[in-house]
Amino acid sequence: MDTVVRSTVGHVIADLGRRRTYASGDLLFVEGDHSHNVYVCVEGRVRVFLTMPSGRELLVGIKLPGDEFGELSALDGRPRSASAAAIGPTVVAELRAERFLEVLIDEPHLFVAVCQSLSAQLRRANDRLVARNSNSATVRTGRMLVELASMMMRHGGSSVTYEVPITQSDLADWIGATRESTARALAEFRRAGLVETCRGRIVVLDVLGLNEFVSAG
Amino acid sequence: MDTVVRSTVGHVIADLGRRRTYASGDLLFVEGDHSHNVYVCVEGRVRVFLTMPSGRELLVGIKLPGDEFGELSALDGRPRSASAAAIGPTVVAELRAERFLEVLIDEPHLFVAVCQSLSAQLRRANDRLVARNSNSATVRTGRMLVELASMMMRHGGSSVTYEVPITQSDLADWIGATRESTARALAEFRRAGLVETCRGRIVVLDVLGLNEFVSAG
């Protein structure tokens, strides 16, 4: 039920919006921009991230096909609070804020869906705030890996092991740690036989085990 | 304009809701609760906070008269993501989620306001995430003090110096640091002649100076 409603928002944007294609790494918008379009991911993946003064990035979400993003600026008209970039070749649908709002006003049930999406993001942000303050870098690394593995699962990963296509630098940026700390955490997981690492990707051999590992201590 | 719209949401809740009075420290709801009421602060102040595994708290917002809160659970029906407690004697209006949603569906422009409120919270959460990763405890302490002083200003503080009625433990919990770190930061500010400290309150002698202090380095 929930997903039906949510996908409807995506569908509306997909139906009314203009298709756009991006190559890997292309930026859809950048933190501070005064653009107010709203997007839905149609094909591929989009990463939404904050840039810290140090220049490092901090992942706030990965958008998969059907997920909408960029609503914040569309809703309140303020500058972009985050940047968005394509992970691999990606197709999105782009809709102007004015049109988006018109549709929402016409269809209050879509408004509920949008609010729920915002709520989910807010809950997630709070979780991360707590995680950052209470978990070690190792635990955060493991948690993020489990999360990414689950995401792969959701999107057609069928094997028992999950290949997460990501560099250690990205992973580090995303959990708010250094590349080195992340590498050390991965080394720990590797020694425990939970993951394998190679250039550009991490293979989670035992998702449950990894989850256990970072839950217990 | 923005505030007019926002206050309307508050007014609706205040008009339709049931008045409730709380004493200092009383809990309105607790993280994990399955209640779904939405609130507006009518008189006094409410602090909304997360509880970390360590038992420490983390402030996510202070609600002043006119501010609504508790919308998340009302909107998505999920358990409370945070706890809310009265700071000093407080009056709020409480409205059932179902009624709240009915009104929103009837009045789409209120929906926009709610979305904007959620957006603002999300932006704020992101800011804190970045702050936590890039600023020292001292800087965060100072920033929070400046913010609290401004809040006092907004609410009738008229003098050049601002008395922030808060214990160091609370301040520490709110910025995600220990009481000791916060005390040391305050000692630094005190030596610089920017603040004075006494039992249960901090007097900001020079808001601009403090702001400068934590902005520059």
Place this chain on the structure above:
DNA sequence: TACGGTCTATGACCTACATCACACAGTCGG
């Protein structure tokens, strides 16, 4: 006015992590 509770202040550690530094392994273009 003596006592328990709460708040402030500060010193002495000690760990988690960032920083720096370097070596090595894929991958790509010429």
Place this chain on the structure above:
DNA sequence: CCGACTGTGTGATGTAGGTCATAGACCGTA
């Protein structure tokens, strides 16, 4: 096949800030 580049793996070292310990100030209350 050979640099150049990008990614990985790990040691050495520094440090911010957490933890622990202690002491004094302030406040309510019996």
